[in-house]
Amino acid sequence: MLQVDSVKRGAVMTKYFRKELEKIKKKLLSLGAIIEQRIHLVCKAVLSCDADVASRIISSDNEIDEMEVEIEEDCLKVLALHQPVAVDLRFIIAVIKINSQLERIGDQAVNIAERVDVLAKKEIMDFIFDYTPMIEKAEFMLKKSLDALVNFDLDIAEMVCVLDDEVDRMKEDAYDKIKIAMKNNPERLGYLLNFFLISRHIERIADLSTNIAEDVIYLIEGEIVRHEKIDGEK
Amino acid sequence: MLFSLLAASWYISVSMEHIIIERAQDSLKAQALILGDQLGRHISSNNFKEVDGICKKSVLRVNTRITVILPDGSVIGDSEGDPLKMENHKNRSEISKALSGAAGFSIRFSGTLRQRMMYVALPFIFEDKIKAVVRTSLPLTVIDNAVSLIKVKIIIGVVCIAVFASFVFYIASRRISRPVEKIKYFADKFAKGDLENKIPAPKISELSSLSEALNKMAVHLNNRIEKVVSQRNEYIAVLSSMIEGVIAIDMNDEIIGINEAAAKMFNISRNDVKGKSIQATLRNSDINKALENILNENTAVQESIVVFNDKGENFFDTFITPICNSANHRIGTLLVFHDITQKRRLDIMRKDFVANVSHEIRTPLTAIKGFVETLHYCIDKDKKETGRFLQIIIKHVNRLEVILDDLLSLAKLEKKEEAKEFVFEKRCIKNVLETAVQVLESKAKEKNINIEIKCDGKIMAMIDAGLFEQAIVNLLDNAIKYSPDKTAISINARRDEKKISIGIEDSGCGIPKEHIPRLFERFYRVDKARSRELGGSGLGLSIVKHIVKAHGGDVYAESSLGRGSTFTILLPFQGI
Numbered sequence A: 001m002l003q004v005d006s007v008k009r010g011a012v013m014t015k016y017f018r019k020e021l022e023k024i025k026k027k028l029l030s031l032g033a034i035i036e037q038r039i040h041l042v043c044k045a046v047l048s049c050d051a052d053v054a055s056r057i058i059s060s061d062n063e064i065d066e067m068e069v070e071i072e073e074d075c076l077k078v079l080a081l082h083q084p085v086a087v088d089l090r091f092i093i094a095v096i097k098i099n100s101q102l103e104r105i106g107d108q109a110v111n112i113a114e115r116v117d118v119l120a121k122k123e124i125m126d127f128i129f130d131y132t133p134m135i136e137k138a139e140f141m142l143k144k145s146l147d148a149l150v151n152f153d154l155d156i157a158e159m160v161c162v163l164d165d166e167v168d169r170m171k172e173d174a175y176d177k178i179k180i181a182m183k184n185n186p187e188r189l190g191y192l193l194n195f196f197l198i199s200r201h202i203e204r205i206a207d208l209s210t211n212i213a214e215d216v217i218y219l220i221e222g223e224i225v226r227h228e229k230i231d232g233e234k
Numbered sequence B: 001m002l003f004s005l006l007a008a009s010w011y012i013s014v015s016m017e018h019i020i021i022e023r024a025q026d027s028l029k030a031q032a033l034i035l036g037d038q039l040g041r042h043i044s045s046n047n048f049k050e051v052d053g054i055c056k057k058s059v060l061r062v063n064t065r066i067t068v069i070l071p072d073g074s075v076i077g078d079s080e081g082d083p084l085k086m087e088n089h090k091n092r093s094e095i096s097k098a099l100s101g102a103a104g105f106s107i108r109f110s111g112t113l114r115q116r117m118m119y120v121a122l123p124f125i126f127e128d129k130i131k132a133v134v135r136t137s138l139p140l141t142v143i144d145n146a147v148s149l150i151k152v153k154i155i156i157g158v159v160c161i162a163v164f165a166s167f168v169f170y171i172a173s174r175r176i177s178r179p180v181e182k183i184k185y186f187a188d189k190f191a192k193g194d195l196e197n198k199i200p201a202p203k204i205s206e207l208s209s210l211s212e213a214l215n216k217m218a219v220h221l222n223n224r225i226e227k228v229v230s231q232r233n234e235y236i237a238v239l240s241s242m243i244e245g246v247i248a249i250d251m252n253d254e255i256i257g258i259n260e261a262a263a264k265m266f267n268i269s270r271n272d273v274k275g276k277s278i279q280a281t282l283r284n285s286d287i288n289k290a291l292e293n294i295l296n297e298n299t300a301v302q303e304s305i306v307v308f309n310d311k312g313e314n315f316f317d318t319f320i321t322p323i324c325n326s327a328n329h330r331i332g333t334l335l336v337f338h339d340i341t342q343k344r345r346l347d348i349m350r351k352d353f354v355a356n357v358s359h360e361i362r363t364p365l366t367a368i369k370g371f372v373e374t375l376h377y378c379i380d381k382d383k384k385e386t387g388r389f390l391q392i393i394i395k396h397v398n399r400l401e402v403i404l405d406d407l408l409s410l411a412k413l414e415k416k417e418e419a420k421e422f423v424f425e426k427r428c429i430k431n432v433l434e435t436a437v438q439v440l441e442s443k444a445k446e447k448n449i450n451i452e453i454k455c456d457g458k459i460m461a462m463i464d465a466g467l468f469e470q471a472i473v474n475l476l477d478n479a480i481k482y483s484p485d486k487t488a489i490s491i492n493a494r495r496d497e498k499k500i501s502i503g504i505e506d507s508g509c510g511i512p513k514e515h516i517p518r519l520f521e522r523f524y525r526v527d528k529a530r531s532r533e534l535g536g537s538g539l540g541l542s543i544v545k546h547i548v549k550a551h552g553g554d555v556y557a558e559s560s561l562g563r564g565s566t567f568t569i570l571l572p573f574q575g576i
Helices: A002-048 A051-059 A061-082 A086-121 A132-151 A154-184 A186-221 B002-044 B048-061 B093-099 B140-192 B205-241 B260-266 B278-282 B285-294 B341-377 B383-419 B429-439 B441-446 B465-482 B513-518 B528-533 B540-550
Strands: B065-069 B075-078 B104-110 B115-126 B129-139 B245-250 B255-258 B301-309 B312-324 B330-339 B425-428 B450-454 B460-463 B488-495 B499-505 B554-560 B564-572
Touching: A002 A051, A002 A061, A002 A086, A002 A132, A002 B278, A002 B285, A002 B513, A051 A061, A051 A086, A061 A086, A086 A186, A132 A154, A132 A186, A154 A186, B002 B048, B002 B065, B002 B115, B002 B129, B002 B140, B048 B065, B048 B075, B093 B104, B093 B115, B093 B129, B104 B129, B115 B140, B129 B140, B140 B205, B245 B260, B260 B330, B278 B285, B285 B301, B285 B312, B285 B330, B312 B341, B341 B383, B383 B540, B425 B429, B425 B465, B429 B441, B429 B450, B429 B460, B429 B465, B429 B488, B429 B499, B441 B465, B460 B465, B465 B488, B465 B499, B465 B540, B465 B564, B513 B554, B540 B554, B540 B564
Parallel strands: B450 B488
Antiparallel strands: B065 B075, B065 B129, B104 B115, B115 B129, B245 B255, B245 B330, B301 B312, B312 B330, B425 B460, B488 B499, B499 B564, B554 B564
C-alpha cells in the first residue's frame, strides 16, 4: 500500500514540477517582451529626441524590478522543492542568469532615457553622429538572443556573440567623431558629453544581449563559453 | 470423434471376445455331448480301457483334449496323458459342477499341460444316474489368437475410419472457414480505416447476411467520415481566406490554432508554432498584459497593440474573447487581429497636413499683419525703420506667393490626373536634364556647387517635357539647398531592360531614417526651422511624386546622415 502511495505522489510531484517550469519560462519570456518593447521605445526617443517617451520609460521601471524578483523567487522555490538535475537544473540556472541580464538591460534603457531627457532640454546641435545603425544592431541582438532561447537554437546564439564586435567598433567610431565635435564646439561640452554617454549605454545593451546568448549556449550544450572567442575568430 | 471411435472399438472388441469364448464353449459342449453318446456303452460296461482308447483316438481328428472322469473323481480316460497317473479331479470346479448335474465351465492353468485351458464338463447320465463326466478343453491360446486377430482387424478399421473421417471433416470445415476468413480479412481492413472495398458475397447463405451487414456499415461510416472531413475543410478554408488574424490558445496559453493571416502578421511559421506558448512565439508585452487581465474574467476585451518588425511598426486592433465549451466552462481564449496600420498612417497624415497648411499660411499672415500695424502706428517716424519693415512684409508676401503657387500646381496636377489630360511626347532625357540644370545655374554658382550630368544621349522616353523638367528642377533645388558650399551634385541616368532610372546625388547633411517614408507628404518637413529659412514651401517633393506617378513611374529617396542623399526617379521603359 505504502509503495503505491509514494509512486502516485511521485507522479503528481513530477507533473507539478513540469507545470512550474513552464510557468517560469512563460514569465521570463513575458519579461523579455516588455524589455524588447522598452528598448524599441527608447531608441525611437533617441533618434527623435522625444522627452515624453523618455520620461514615461523612466517612471515605469519598477514594474521591471518587481517581475525580476518574482521570477528569481519562483526559481529558488523550484530548486528547494524539487532539487532538479541535469537539463532541468541547467534550465533553472540559465533562467536566473538571463532574468538578471534582462533587468540590467532595462536599467540601461532607463539610463538612455535620462540622457535623452537632458538633451531635450538643451538646444539641439547640428548633426554630429548617427546612432541609428548602432541602435538597430543592439535591438537586433536582443531580439535574436531571445529567439535563440525560445527555439533552443545554437546557431542564432553564436551569431549574436559575433555581432558584439561590430557594436564595439561603432562605439569607437562615435567616440572619435564626438571628440572632434567637442574640439570644434567647446561651448557645447555638456550637450556633447550627454550625447556621447548614450553610445556607452547602447554598447552595454549589446554586451548584455551577448551574455544572454552565452547563457543560452550553456543551457543547450552544458558548457560555459564566457570570455572565450567563438570558433572562427582570432 | 476420436474418443467415440475408441470407446466404440473397445466395446466391439470386448463383445467379440465374449462371442468367441461362447462359441468355443458351445463347440466344446457339443463335442462333449457327442463323445458322451459314443463313450456311453463303454462307461456303463466299465470298459475303461476302451474309453481311454477312444479319447486318444478322437484327439487325432479334433484339437480338443478330452478327459473322462468317474463320479468319485478318478480319471478313466484322457486324450493326452495316462489316466492312471493323473490325480483325482473331483475338486476341480467344472467337474464338481458337472457332478451336481449341470454343465461346468472354467478357465484355468493346467498343471498337466502347463498352459491356460478352457474346460467344459458335462455329466453323462445313464439310467438316471451320473455315470461319468466328460470334459472337453481347449488351450486358451487358440481363443486368444482369434481374439487378437479380431482386435487387429477392429483397430485397422478404426484407423481407416478415423483417417477418412478427418479428411471429410477437414474438407467440410475448410468450406466454412475460408469464407469466414475472407470476411475477417475485409473486416480487418475496415478496422484499419480502408472503407473502400466491399466484401464479395460468400457462397454460404448464412454468411452472406453477415457480409452484407458489414458492407452496409462500411458505406455508412465512409459517408459520415466524408461529411466530417468536408465540414472541417470548409472551416479551414474560411479561416485561411480571412484577412483578420485569428489565434486560439488553451488554458495553458499554448497555441492550438492559428490562421495564415495571423502567421503573416507576426512573421511566424504556422507549423513551428503549434503547442508553443503565446508568450514564446509572439513576444508582445501588450498582448501578454491583455491576456493577464482577461484570465479571471469571462468578458471580451479590445486592445490596440503595436508590433514592430524590421520594416517598422504595425498597429493592430485586437479583440480577445474567452472560448467556452457547451457546458459553459472556459476552455481557452480567442484573439482576432485587425490591421489598422494603413488607417492610422492616413489619419496621422491628414492631421499633420491640416495642421501644417494652416500653420504655413498663418505664420506669414501674422507677420504681415504685425508689421502693417506697427507701420500704421509709427508711419511718420524713422524712414529707415519704415523701409526695413516694408522689406520684411514683402518677404513674407513672397513666401505666401510661393506656397500658394505650389498649392495651385499641386491642385492642377491632381485635376489632370483625374481627367487624364497629360500629353506625352518622345523626348531625349539628356536634353531635359540639361535644361533643368540651366534653370538653377545661378543658384548653384552662388554656393560654388558643381553639377555633373552622366547620361547617355540616346536615352529617350515618353514624357511631358514641361512637367518632367519641373520635377527635376525641384529635386535639384533641394540638392543645392541642403548641400554645403563647394560640393558636387551628380545626376546619373541609366537604362536597363524594363526601366529608366535617374538619380540625383548630393553630399549634403542627409535625412534621418524615420523621416524617409513620409518625405513626399505635403508640407512634411524634416527640420522645420531650417527648411523654412531656406525658402521652401514644403510641397516640392509632393509635386515631384505626383508628376512621376502621372508618368507611370516612382520616386524614392536614400540617405545616410552626414554623408548625403540620393533621390531616384524610375520611369517605365516602353521599348522605344
